[in-house]
Amino acid sequence: MLLTPKLDHLTAADYEHIYEPAEDTFLLMDALEKDVDLIKEQVKPSICLEIGILTSPLIIVILCTDINPYASQITLKTGKQNAIHLDPILTDLASGLLPRLRHSVDILCFNPPYVVTPSEDVNSPSAIEKAWAGGIDGREVIDRTLPLVDELLSARGIFYLLVISENKPDDIRKIMQERYNFQSEVVLSRLSGREKEIILKFRR
Amino acid sequence: MRLITHNMLQCHVKGCNTNNFPLELSEIEYELQETEFNPQFLRNFVPKLEWDALVRTAMKLGITTLPDKLPDTPIQEIDEKFLKDLHRVLLETHIQQGRMTCPNCQHVYPIKDGIPNMLLNENEV
Numbered sequence: 485m486l487l488t489p490k491l492d493h494l495t496a497a498d499y500e501h502i503y504e505p506a507e508d509t510f511l512l513m514d515a516l517e518k519d520v521d522l523i524k525e526q527v528k529p530s531i532c533l534e535i536g537i538l539t540s541p542l543i544i545v546i547l548c549t550d551i552n553p554y555a556s557q558i559t560l561k562t563g564k565q566n567a568i569h570l571d572p573i574l575t576d577l578a579s580g581l582l583p584r585l586r587h588s589v590d591i592l593c594f595n596p597p598y599v600v601t602p603s604e605d606v607n608s609p610s611a612i613e614k615a616w617a618g619g620i621d622g623r624e625v626i627d628r629t630l631p632l633v634d635e636l637l638s639a640r641g642i643f644y645l646l647v648i649s650e651n652k653p654d655d656i657r658k659i660m661q662e663r664y665n666f667q668s669e670v671v672l673s674r675l676s677g678r679e680k681e682i683i684l685k686f687r688r
Numbered sequence: 689m690r691l692i693t694h695n696m697l698q699c700h701v702k703g704c705n706t707n708n709f710p711l712e713l714s715e716i717e718y719e720l721q722e723t724e725f726n727p728q729f730l731r732n733f734v735p736k737l738e739w740d741a742l743v744r745t746a747m748k749l750g751i752t753t754l755p756d757k758l759p760d761t762p763i764q765e766i767d768e769k770f771l772k773d774l775h776r777v778l779l780e781t782h783i784q785q786g787r788m789t790c791p792n793c794q795h796v797y798p799i800k801d802g803i804p805n806m807l808l809n810e811n812e813v
Contacts, residue, residue, distance in 0.1 A: 530732050557803065560802055569779075571692070572803050579813075580697050580699070580806035583698075584738075
């Protein structure tokens with residue numbers, strides 16, 4: 485079993501600047517836990533990339549990108565608190581990693597800003613709003629990420645994506661199949677209040 | 689930022705597509721932080737490294753333990769001394785402060801409190 489990360493170093497003041505780990509965070513962790521044997525025995529990952537930091541204590545090199553400087557600092561601390569090393573990079577999605585990491589990432593995880601909002605909220609100056617505002621259908625950031633998945637993922641790599649039903653998961657799966665020839669499945673889904681959260685998993 | 693991360697970063701300024709790797713380090717403060725030695729991980733990782741870039745970057749920091757060329761021996765037979773030196777450079781050398789300059793367009797990416805900042809202004813994307 486994977487241990488729940490220690491988060492007691494985080495305070496209420498921190499959560500004014502970063503998205504507090506919530507049901508969606510833990511659902512993504514549960515999905516990774518469910519696949520832990522597959523990941524360890526078949527994928528044998530050496531590079532893991534988390535877009536929008538989540539922290540999965542599975543792999544040795546964990547690049548964590550985030551556009552929020554505060555989140556990147558918290559990532560370093562969270563790694564230390566949990567006796568693993570995380571490598572935070574302050575950037576937008578995977579900018580600055582391509583084409584160097586073309587087809588090199590073995591595990592890619594993304595807990596995107598998925599909440600349906602007006603389009604202009606996606607570029608809000610508030611870091612915390614940016615962490616959840618997804619624009620039309622909550623899809624604007626997700627859709628910008630999909631082509632990167634094809635660029636980044638290695639031959640045996642797996643992409644885990646958290647979505648809600650409003651994001652039209654079937655449409656995302658269809659796009660990944662038709663444009664990039666990715667197979668997909670639903671790993672887990674859970675009702676959290678009124679929100680149905682779903683973990684999608686994509687492989688070549 | 690560990691040197692393993694530096695080995696994966698490149699300039700992404702709009703239109704800057706050649707000679708944009710590795711980013712050149714300057715005004716660097718770094719420290720060593722010990723971590724568990726995992727030879728199998730290193731063996732698996734060697735093919736994913738840009739070796740010349742790593743050697744050149746380490747030299748910049750005054751670290752001369754890495755050979756100019758990767759050993760000819762098959763990866764599974766690489767000797768432990770080599771792997772230990774590599775472990776030190778790649779996973780235990782942490783850059784805390786400094787600058788990374790693109791050799792092509794001269795854009796500067798700062799490193800602050802151990803975190804590389806790859807964000808660009810809107811007109812540079």
